[in-house]
Amino acid sequence: MSFAFQAPQGATTTADIAAQVADGNGNDNKPMPVHYNDFKLEKIEEKTFDSGAMKLSFWLRITGEKYANKVVFQDYFVIKKDGTQNNKAFEQINAMAHAMGVTDIVTDPQMLVGRKFAGKVIIKKSDNPQYPDDTNEINPFEYHPVGYRGKNAQGSASISGNSFAAPAGNAFTSPQTEAPSNAFAQPQAQPQATADNAFAQPQNANAFAAQQPSGFQPPAQNPAFNQQ
Secondary structure, three states, X not given: OOOOOOOOOOOOOHHHHHHHHHOOOOOOOOOOOOEEEEEEEEEEEEEEOOOOOEEEEEEEEEOOOOOOOOEEEEEEEEEOOOOOEOHHXXXXXXXXXXXXXXXXXXXXXXXXXXXXXXXEEEEEOOOEOOEXXXXXXXXXXXXXXXXXXXXXXXXXXXXXXXXXXXXOOOOEEOOOOOOOOOOEEOOOOOOEOOHHHOOOOOOOHHHHHHOOOOOOOOOOOOOOOEOO
């Protein structure tokens, strides 16, 4: 059986294909201009490097009318070279999930496949001589509900209450469980500061109390402040 291409949607002649390539809407390397659009998470690919790092590649297919069916690849390095979880990636994936209408914390990114959201397409400049072409990606601070077209656009969509529960034994782990080398754990709370960082008590507590209204009782000890 010989190989046969599958023509993209809306293309009926070679002129259609040529027009798509010219405006960046074809399967070429020309990046799209900066704009908002709707996306569907089509699939997630996982890659582990010799260094120990792990990357998740999100295939985001455009569902809006402009640049329809074009795919943007969004990469998240979920495990660092030292084997620890990258909490920035955890936060960004959960921000995307929120825009998709998910309310529960996402611990298994694969459960987001098939969901939709809106995002801001930006141009990523190449710094790799081996791959000199610029590419597109989604601004990780611009995940929104489907239909969002900017804060000044009319009829901006709002996030629906679409709950989502992650199954047990997923790729992310909770703070109570030690994370394996290829898992995400939710960011841990920062340890409390030592007593050296606490405010000192007045040396004469009785003199302090005397200046207060009747019935006022000064605290026996000031709590230590959490370091941010």
